[in-house]
Amino acid sequence: MSVNEEFALAQAEEADRKIASGDFGMLTGIPCAIKDNILVQDQKCTAGSKILENYVAPYDATVIKRLRAEGAVMLGKTNLDEFAMGGSGENSAFGPTKNPHDKTRVAGGSSSGSGAAVAANEACYALGSDTGGSIRMPASNCGVVGLKPTYGAVSRYGLIPFASSLDQIGPITKSVEDAKVVFKAISGKDPMDATSVDYNFEDSKVGLKGLKIGVPKEYFVKGIDKEVEKIIRNSIKKAENAGAEIEEITLPSVEFALACYYIIAPSEASANLARFDGIKYGLSEKGNNLLDVYLKSKGHGFGDEVKRRIMIGTYALSSGYYDAYYKKAQEVRQLIKQDFAKAFEKVDLIFCPVSPVPAIKIGERTADPLSMYLMDIYTVSVNLAGLPALSMPVGKIGDLPIGLQIIGNHFQENKILATASVIEKAQVF
Numbered sequence: 001m002s003v004n005e006e007f008a009l010a011q012a013e014e015a016d017r018k019i020a021s022g023d024f025g026m027l028t029g030i031p032c033a034i035k036d037n038i039l040v041q042d043q044k045c046t047a048g049s050k051i052l053e054n055y056v057a058p059y060d061a062t063v064i065k066r067l068r069a070e071g072a073v074m075l076g077k078t079n080l081d082e083f084a085m086g087g088s089g090e091n092s093a094f095g096p097t098k099n100p101h102d103k104t105r106v107a108g109g110s111s112s113g114s115g116a117a118v119a120a121n122e123a124c125y126a127l128g129s130d131t132g133g134s135i136r137m138p139a140s141n142c143g144v145v146g147l148k149p150t151y152g153a154v155s156r157y158g159l160i161p162f163a164s165s166l167d168q169i170g171p172i173t174k175s176v177e178d179a180k181v182v183f184k185a186i187s188g189k190d191p192m193d194a195t196s197v198d199y200n201f202e203d204s205k206v207g208l209k210g211l212k213i214g215v216p217k218e219y220f221v222k223g224i225d226k227e228v229e230k231i232i233r234n235s236i237k238k239a240e241n242a243g244a245e246i247e248e249i250t251l252p253s254v255e256f257a258l259a260c261y262y263i264i265a266p267s268e269a270s271a272n273l274a275r276f277d278g279i280k281y282g283l284s285e286k287g288n289n290l291l292d293v294y295l296k297s298k299g300h301g302f303g304d305e306v307k308r309r310i311m312i313g314t315y316a317l318s319s320g321y322y323d324a325y326y327k328k329a330q331e332v333r334q335l336i337k338q339d340f341a342k343a344f345e346k347v348d349l350i351f352c353p354v355s356p357v358p359a360i361k362i363g364e365r366t367a368d369p370l371s372m373y374l375m376d377i378y379t380v381s382v383n384l385a386g387l388p389a390l391s392m393p394v395g396k397i398g399d400l401p402i403g404l405q406i407i408g409n410h411f412q413e414n415k416i417l418a419t420a421s422v423i424e425k426a427q428v429f
């Protein structure tokens, strides 16, 4: 985390004043950390990229305005995969984030610094963003709680966009209770984000008794680490022992989720990243003519993974291939959405793993992007369907925490959080 002491102390003084006046909220004076793709006025916002290394945000993101209104104390910004593109935290231009549980391993990405900061007690909570798993993956790898809200539940105004139809901001916290408090503070309609909805999160209480939990059979077929499977199956068994009804469900189209996500996300990213041309924002290299400025600024400013995604995205959107790739992927996205809609006719929540493997070794998969993408198998479909999902720690393999993923229907964060709360408090796991 890059800490701005002066900035943090000024907020702490403001929080002291609020507390002295008696007008304070749940987050007043509580230190937090912000993923470095969320704009905080007058603070640097790098998005983990060389192209924005010296970029200073001209305004506050809506989530930041809301945290300020609560009297939060932002300590600084956290490391991330460049433009949030990655699952391990190794794609940052400023180096990989180490996992506090084992420093030879990754913290999970792309909100790697947010997960690590909370796990290492550097901050009480952090904000992350999740386009295809980037809140849940680091939460799982670092043994903390991460909530990816329903698409539209939290304003994206002031979030440097990756893939706009998938991006959501959410909390990474030490407990389920904390996730509720932070989510309540940042969610709701924002006139600056047309996709945000009028949504007033109310805490609710549910028990595990009679709760219908779906377990997708496709998620336990191949590629999952045996120990991870054991921990997840064990937590499902314990929920059953506590009175939940477990039902095997099928999500037949999720086998295409990765292929679909890795067309849609890069396509949207290629459009969003066009603005970084060496003129409007950040790094500007000198050139002989305008094209030369573009080529040099982008060429030196973007890292390999970002370039790879821009190339895939522009290819998929090119007139000759649009129908074969982008349009097809949008059709598959509808099928995935329908699979979940069908499942939620029968069950209240879905339980499954977050990642097929525990935190990987730093450098283990960097030479093989496809094997990196495979780790997103359980997370991306949630974003394609716009659903809310939470990761919470339910076990360990050696020193490495393993997260359970709880997926709910649209705007059912209260059901997810209430269930996670029971699991956490009753320590049935």
Ligand code: GLN
Pocket (backbone or CB within 6 Å): 084, 085, 086, 087, 088, 109, 110, 129, 130, 131, 132, 133, 134, 135, 162, 265, 376
């Ligand atoms: N790991 C996924 C990717 O690389 C998800 C990233 C995210 O959620 N921002 O695209």
